[in-house]
Amino acid sequence: MRNSQTGLHSARILLFAMIGTVITYQTVAFAQNRSASVMEKLDKDQDGKISRKEWRKKNIFAEVDLDKDGSISLNELKQRFGETEESNNEDRPDPVSMAAIRRSKLDDVIHQKSRGLFETGLKPIWRDDVICRGIDEWYGKDYTPVRPKESYHGGIDLPAPFGTPVLAIMDGEVIALYEGKKNPRGIEVVLRHTPEESGLPFYLYSRYTHFDSMPKLIKGQQIKMGEVIGETGNTGVQGCELKGIPCKRPRRSVTHYDILYSISEKYYDTGNILVPFEAHWMDPIALYRKQPPFDSHSMRALPEVEKMIAISYKLDSGEYYPADTKMIWPYSCRKK
Template sequence: MKTIRKAMLASLSLSCLLFGAAHANPRADALMKSFDTNGDGKISTDEWLGNKRRFQKIDANGDGFVTPEELAAAFDNAAAGAGPAGEGGAGGAKANSSEPHKVPLFQLKNVNSQAFLSGKTPKEQMHAIGMQESGLTAVFPQGGGCHPIDHVFGEVWQGGPDKNKLHSGADIPAGYGEPIHAMADGVVVAKADGGGEGPRKNRGVLIVLQHSPQDSGLPVWSYTLYSHFSKAPELEIGQRVRMGEYLGPNGRSGVPGASREPHLHLSAFIGESPRYAVANDTVVPEGGRFIDPIALFRGQLPMDTALMRELPAEQKLIPAAYKRKSGEIVPAGAKLIWPFLCKG
């Protein structure tokens, strides 16, 4: 019995030496649980939602999988100053003063990161966090003369490589180079030049703004994503913008198919706190949910898509504030406006 017990203890000690690093690092464990969607104890290239070059660095033996041991080693190296591990380097312990609410992806609570970062997420999961048609329609006081939406949020997309995927925003056609404006006061939290990876690769040049409740007048933290610019906005991460401020020129960067005209792809989502992560130029809010951008103009909760679908037809006509080319805000005092200037 003593011999057997000694053998068992020796085996246990060896296991601790070999695998202890992975389980002694809670950040590595959390990241593994977040990315390992099939539960096989390792992360494949398809499951990895971070930068692909980081995956290759962490995958020490080059077999196309990141194991708990490789992930823990990468975090240990990052903590020692040898390089990054996962999205956000060594865990983002030191907050950037220009990005005070940004955290590593694995630190977010109550979030379906796959739905935000993976184009392969089943429709049922996308519906569960708000991505489905709401039936809302924007109406403009005093005539408006605003560019309308031609492809609505949540519809089944039929064009290009994203055929049969759900449309994550509302498309607003406008002339090439027409100015796009910030819908509300906010802070730039992400931008991309169109060369990224993941589901945003067909969004082209984009920028994402975060809006506090004070910025938007809404009782939640919200985000607006603007994409397909003809050239990159001259704004920096962490920079504050004002409602109606020029963001950049309308275009068709990243647009699949030659027949589609220049347009703004406008997405909106909300979070349960100010915390968010950024991976592959994509913002993932804590407790994030997609909403129809038109729902922002309700100015109150609920904005959840499932509840919007249940509204009577007359309540689905949502008055949308806007800025005239003269600079006048209609109605006066609005804190959130249409992204293009209107003629009316």
């Protein structure tokens, strides 16, 4: 009986391996044809290049036009989609990381999911004697019904009045500042946290968006946990604006907060977004478990009772809870 079960288990492993191989082959084959397909579709005058007028997503045109000649060539498309040796060299993350984190209109959502961008069901809880700012848009929320393509929320939204101080969640370094004038994320700050700073076995990247104004920070600046890094706002282009139609109402004042992680210390700055090498998404609430696992698959599989995560925080009086914590919520809490 045991031999029979062992044989069945081995057969299942072989079957899953074969399925994985087929999927990988199909994905690679699709990627190899993607740049040519985009060129054929967008090059309306058939001159072998895509002009700014022909390019659909105007806000990333400059990013794709690597040689800045005012048009996009087939080679530039290949580099965009990770189809050339140059795009796979040591100066650029692997194509899956690029597609998963960049999330441009042309990137496949399958890569986002493969790197952990899907709903986990985690919920934050605090001590009964404090009041803290909560979430109104959760991690991995499915936006597909209101978007032109399959789409998921890559972080959590914490609404707060304009000007509310946003705090660094742990010690780290400022590695990117974006004005985001033509970007839905608006004004953005990216901090990197080393394993020594977090106490965890990988590099963490905390990203905060929609600031009211550009924070008075500089790249390379060292930040301490609990330090104010900016003020809550609502900057960022809304979907209705991108479509060229009037918006019914402005975005609420909010901080969008997300976490990326990687075993690599390297990262790539496109000028509009930062992509760590070997990047993965993390539900920000998972971070406050303070012990592995942190990946989205493991978080989704937790029993419901274990999905209620106790959050460490800073009080508006300056105290930390717990006192020895290495990470806190992006907003301060207050005693009842």
